[in-house]
Amino acid sequence: MTTVVFFPGDGIGPEICAAARRVLETVQEQAELPLTVVEGLVGGAALDAHDDPLPPESLELARRADAVLLGAVGGPKWDGLPPAKRPEQGLLRLRKELELFANLRPAQIFPQLRAASPLRPELIEGVDILVVRELTGDIYFGEPRGAEVVQGKRRAWNTMVYDEDEIRRIAEVAFRAARDRRRRLCSVDKANVLETTRLWREVVTEVGRDYPDVELQHLYVDNAAMQLVRAPAQFDVILTGNMFGDILSDEASQLTGSIGMLASASLGQGRGMYEPIHGSAPDIAGQDRANPLATILSVAMMLRHSLDQAPLAERIEAAVLRVLDQGLRTADIAAAGEPVVGTQAMGEAVAAAL
Amino acid sequence: MTTVVFFPGDGIGPEICAAARRVLETVQEQAELPLTVVEGLVGGAALDAHDDPLPPESLELARRADAVLLGAVGGPKWDGLPPAKRPEQGLLRLRKELELFANLRPAQIFPQLRAASPLRPELIEGVDILVVRELTGDIYFGEPRGAEVVQGKRRAWNTMVYDEDEIRRIAEVAFRAARDRRRRLCSVDKANVLETTRLWREVVTEVGRDYPDVELQHLYVDNAAMQLVRAPAQFDVILTGNMFGDILSDEASQLTGSIGMLASASLGQGRGMYEPIHGSAPDIAGQDRANPLATILSVAMMLRHSLDQAPLAERIEAAVLRVLDQGLRTADIAAAGEPVVGTQAMGEAVAAAL
Ligand SMILES: CC(C)[C@H](C(=O)O)[C@@H](O)C(=O)O
Numbered sequence: 001m002t003t004v005v006f007f008p009g010d011g012i013g014p015e016i017c018a019a020a021r022r023v024l025e026t027v028q029e030q031a032e033l034p035l036t037v038v039e040g041l042v043g044g045a046a047l048d049a050h051d052d053p054l055p056p057e058s059l060e061l062a063r064r065a066d067a068v069l070l071g072a073v074g075g076p077k078w079d080g081l082p083p084a085k086r087p088e089q090g091l092l093r094l095r096k097e098l099e100l101f102a103n104l105r106p107a108q109i110f111p112q113l114r115a116a117s118p119l120r121p122e123l124i125e126g127v128d129i130l131v132v133r134e135l136t137g138d139i140y141f142g143e144p145r146g147a148e149v150v151q152g153k154r155r156a157w158n159t160m161v162y163d164e165d166e167i168r169r170i171a172e173v174a175f176r177a178a179r180d181r182r183r184r185l186c187s188v189d190k191a192n193v194l195e196t197t198r199l200w201r202e203v204v205t206e207v208g209r210d211y212p213d214v215e216l217q218h219l220y221v222d223n224a225a226m227q228l229v230r231a232p233a234q235f236d237v238i239l240t241g242n243m244f245g246d247i248l249s250d251e252a253s254q255l256t257g258s259i260g261m262l263a264s265a266s267l268g269q270g271r272g273m274y275e276p277i278h279g280s281a282p283d284i285a286g287q288d289r290a291n292p293l294a295t296i297l298s299v300a301m302m303l304r305h306s307l308d309q310a311p312l313a314e315r316i317e318a319a320v321l322r323v324l325d326q327g328l329r330t331a332d333i334a335a336a337g338e339p340v341v342g343t344q345a346m347g348e349a350v351a352a353a354l
Numbered sequence: 355m356t357t358v359v360f361f362p363g364d365g366i367g368p369e370i371c372a373a374a375r376r377v378l379e380t381v382q383e384q385a386e387l388p389l390t391v392v393e394g395l396v397g398g399a400a401l402d403a404h405d406d407p408l409p410p411e412s413l414e415l416a417r418r419a420d421a422v423l424l425g426a427v428g429g430p431k432w433d434g435l436p437p438a439k440r441p442e443q444g445l446l447r448l449r450k451e452l453e454l455f456a457n458l459r460p461a462q463i464f465p466q467l468r469a470a471s472p473l474r475p476e477l478i479e480g481v482d483i484l485v486v487r488e489l490t491g492d493i494y495f496g497e498p499r500g501a502e503v504v505q506g507k508r509r510a511w512n513t514m515v516y517d518e519d520e521i522r523r524i525a526e527v528a529f530r531a532a533r534d535r536r537r538r539l540c541s542v543d544k545a546n547v548l549e550t551t552r553l554w555r556e557v558v559t560e561v562g563r564d565y566p567d568v569e570l571q572h573l574y575v576d577n578a579a580m581q582l583v584r585a586p587a588q589f590d591v592i593l594t595g596n597m598f599g600d601i602l603s604d605e606a607s608q609l610t611g612s613i614g615m616l617a618s619a620s621l622g623q624g625r626g627m628y629e630p631i632h633g634s635a636p637d638i639a640g641q642d643r644a645n646p647l648a649t650i651l652s653v654a655m656m657l658r659h660s661l662d663q664a665p666l667a668e669r670i671e672a673a674v675l676r677v678l679d680q681g682l683r684t685a686d687i688a689a690a691g692e693p694v695v696g697t698q699a700m701g702e703a704v705a706a707a708l
């Protein structure tokens with residue numbers, strides 16, 4: 001029996017996960033897929049209940065599951081807490097404990113939502129980017145890290161660090177992904193300043209020798225941030241570290257104008273974790289206003305990458321496109337004056353379109 | 355006698371500096387300003403001549419000068435060299451040795467060039483951002499840093515580090531700048547993950563108490579990268595560290611579509627350094643195709659911030675707007691089909707418009 005764990009998390013998390021669960025259960029019935037869905041707590045929700053953003057029982061649930069679906073974590077309620085007690089720690093520890101080192105973030109244009117992009121129409125034509133972000137290393141997890149007071153003066157530090165094995169395995173993921181796409185890989189670093197990313201460039205270049213059919217290019221991170229805005233259609237796969245990937249993947253998603261539509265996968269050796277790339281949007285939580293489509297598309301990614309059910313993934317993706325074609329829009333993707341549906345209604349519409 | 359040192363550097367550096375020097379000498383004559391311009395070598399040019407990207411005599415020239423004007427450094431010719439022997443090291447060491455801790459990078463829209471922005475016209479209306487980037491700390495200079503091989507495995511690391519004095523002095527610069535502008539300051543960090551930037555947020559908040567008339571906001575760097583694309587007009591002053599500032603200031607400049615127009619200042623306690631924000635563009639070097647206007651506007655910034663000649667700065671800025679109004683365009687800012695002038699002709703035109 002296949003098991004999937006849902007961690008709705010905070011803010012709009014519970015609403016979008018409910019809609020996504022409805023869709024998953026619909027395809028499951030249709031396909032007579034033997035699948036158990038269980039729910040657990042992470043983030044602020046887990047802090048409130050167990051004073052721990054990733055309680056042992058949640059980690060255990062995740063370990064035993066075949067795949068994890070996460071809503072979103074965080075909110076102003078927990079902002080004042082000490083570092084180790086913040087909702088984000090639940091997410092970061094999940095990534096680290098499950099060794100989810102490969103974060104795949106597609107940024108593509110939905111033809112129906114082209115007008116939502118902040119870029120001029122001629123620039124977004126054909127934009128279809130996959131950001132491959134390393135997720136368990138870099139300055140996010142590097143030691144030493146900390147803060148101290150020396151002679152009355154506060155000081156704080158973090159360590160950016162990579163070893164060649166960490167770089168090699170994420171590079172392999174990116175090159176393989178490029179092979180399935182348009183065979184172009186842009187690796188992003190700051191090799192003109194940082195030793196860490198000089199090693200990054202070296203190892204990526206070495207891995208590239210095994211993929212002579214993939215065109216490899218290196219860009220400095222500042223230039224990459226510019227090129228994304230200037231001419232995003234030039235990119236196929238972008239490979240980068242955890243910190244630069246955090247920044248560039250968000251920039252890339254914003255270019256599409258449809259952050260509420262974008263899903264992501266975090267993969268390792270075993271089970272994967274799937275989440276919308278948007279945050280917990282505490283300002284609209286509980287108001288049935290959030291867009292559940294990114295979470296629904298995350299379910300599709302889960303079916304494809306973790307549950308070996310590519311045809312069901314495609315069925316969900318087609319259903320999402322169909323509701324867009326029908327003109328259904330949540331507030332975030334509606335053009336001025338367009339009628340708007342709520343979170344639940346959007347979920348129902350996708351289920352009905354299946 | 356006031357002395358200014360020009361470091362033309364590499365690629366298009368010599369051409370754009372020649373045009374800027376022509377403009378400076380014209381206002382100097384007109385205003386009978388006692389001013390000596392000397393030239394020196396940094397970057398690849400200095401490597402070629404002295405095997406050192408910042409030879410002692412160049413550093414000495416800079417120390418004795420009242421202001422420094424830099425063209426651009428770097429190029430593929432020097433890419434294979436070991437870290438300490440790269441053109442960029444000349445620039446980084448100049449910043450560090452002269453203690454130029456405050457990098458001011460304005461990103462504004464020139465009305466004449468509005469069509470060059472990659473953003474939809476309604477989004478760039480009124481964009482006028484000043485990025486204040488810390489320039490002598492952070493992971494750029496943090497120790498320890500290095501690379502090693504342990505049991506046959508390569509590993510490399512860098513240290514992100516700030517103390518409260520470094521943060522306080524750059525925050526002061528940013529708050530004062532905001533006071534002279536629209537009184538809004540957005541400080542960018544990754545306080546949900548990095549201890550270093552948690553201290554950043556803490557100290558910036560403390561400094562803010564002395565500027566109750568300036569509205570202070572904090573954004574995570576990933577969100578800032580998105581907001582810049584989504585709605586750039588929301589920003590007035592953006593304050594951030596060296597690494598995030600490198601990325602965000604380039605992203606912000608690209609939004610204007612006129613990178614060839616943007617100047618920057620690097621300030622400390624004493625003399626300042628001024629440079630165009632664009633790079634050395636080796637692909638068009640020596641072809642009289644580069645846009646000298648960013649360098650010319652850097653001369654204006656130099657007159658204002660280091661030489662106490664605000665009226666002359668304004669005269670140059672007005673002359674630049676005039677040549678744009680006359681329809682003069684270098685290749686980088688010309689719309690399709692528009693006639694194009696060369697680097698030298700553009701410099702002459704500005705001098706004539708003075
Ligand atoms: C919430 C935060 C810790 C996280 C990150 O920085 O990785 C988020 O921004 C993301 O990109 O998933």
Ligand SMILES: CC(C)[C@H](C(=O)O)[C@@H](O)C(=O)O
Pocket residue numbers: 192193222442445446600
């Ligand atoms: C050339 C490089 C070292 C430099 C930097 O990263 O600071 C450049 O990108 C800049 O922003 O001035």
